[in-house]
Amino acid sequence: MLTVDIATQIYTILKRSDLKYLTQDDFKPVLRELLATHPGLEFLQSTPEFQERYAETVIYRIYYYINRSANGHLTLRELKRGNLIDAMLHADEEDDINKVLRYFSYEHFYVIYCKFWELDTDHDFLIDEENLIRYGNHALTYRIVDRIFSQVPRKFTSKVEGKMGYEDFVYFILAEEDKSSEPSLEYWFKCVDLDGNGVLTCNEMQFFYEEQLHRMECMAQEPVLFEDILCQIIDMIKPEDDSSIMLRDLKGSKLSGSIFNILFNLNKFMAFETRDPFLIRQERENPTLTEWDRFAHREYIRLSMEEDVEDASNGSAEVWDESLEAPF
Helix, strand or coil: HHHHHHHHHHHHCCCCCCCEEEEEHHHHHHHHHHHHHHHHHHHHHHCCHHHHHHHHHHHHHHHHCCCCCCCHHHHHHHHHCCCHHHHHHHHHHHCCCHHHCCCCCCCHHHHHHHHHHHCCCCCCCECCCCHHHHHHHCCCCCCHHHHHHHHCCCCCEEECCCEECCCHHHHHHHHCCCCHHHHHHHHHHHHHHCCCCCCCHHHHHHHHHHHHHHHHHHHCCCCHHHHHHEEEHHHHCCCCCCEEEEEHHCCCCCHHHHHHHHEEEEEHHHHHHHCCHHHHHHHHCCCCCCCCHHHHHHHHHHHHHHHHHHHHCCCCCCHHHCCCCCCC
């Protein structure tokens, strides 16, 4: 009840008087205050450019998870139903910002930004299809990347033909690395639902799996026929109708994320098939962590180690210093 009351107060304070919802800009004063006062973000005060990037990323993450209507208009109802207020209270109490895993972790921002930077080879702060196909060591199929760039799951905000902007990438990476979340299931369901009728048919799933099958054959791996995969999918999801899958079927199963990996992410499909013992142990040790939390933790360690090898004395300065010219 206290959280609900605080949500109403914050909504009233931030909202413009002429609107009945919160826009992304309404959260900028909150992030400015956080950056100016939080001890865990004090080190960013000498780099205002990256304060701005951090703030943008936090706001994009908030809207990805809480703005369930996905229209950029965050309502009081959505604010009350989400976990933002709890996260804000946690950030207020916790000196280590990286322990605030929901929205505010600097390490999570760092992973997202570096992932974008790795793909944005010409540093124009835009990504095209050929850039994105390299994501995750070429994990994704061309067919699913084509659907993303057809802007089926979400209209791009970049305003540049055939290009994905940073905000678009934030939505993509959150959807890709945590397929157990509802926003992710909705994102990928739209991609696979070729005719947009709200139902995934066997033909639609086979269309995406065909490329996976071809890739397995090219890599001299034993191919798994679609007929076998379909039986596995039906057994995992247990849909109301065995001939098709609806979004509510996916939301009712804990294994739904694996379905999309089977269809268009070869690396994760292989890890799922072999039941990677490292990933299983991670899940058992930290059952409260999300797939995103675990991914971000692994990637942050990897990025930190790479930077230590490159230049132990300068840390991440090389990445940040070069980036100043392109985004700003």
